[in-house]
Amino acid sequence: MLTINPAVLLAIVVIVRLRRRTEARxxxxxxxxxxxxxxxxxxxxxxxxxxxxLNILGRLASGVTQAGR
Incomplete structure (x- = not known):
């Protein structure tokens, strides 16, 4: 039986939609x-x-906050 992960399917849809020209949207x-x-x-x-x-973004935000001090 073949199953399709909805997250993978949505990721493919996002990639296809973002590859379109900006003027055409x-x-x-x-x-x-x-x-x-x-x-x-x-x-x-x-x-x-x-x-x-989430962990990586949290570390990045923490580093930016500390750099601003």
Whole structure:
């Protein structure tokens, strides 16, 4: 039986949508891309990959904050 991971499917959709030329996008198209990216984030967040990304972004934010002092 073949199963499709929704996070992988959404990642492919995001990549295809972002490769399009900027001039060819309507406002609705941009909003739809944002919704798809948010859905992808919700699907990735509880996974080990999502936790790793969160950890890296937290360290980066901490470093930027400390550099600003």
């Amino acid at each position: 309507s406002r609705f198209d941009e909003k739809m891309t944002v919704v798809i990216v948010l859905a992808l984030g919700v699907l990735i967040a509880p996974t080990p990959v999502g936790q790793g990304i």
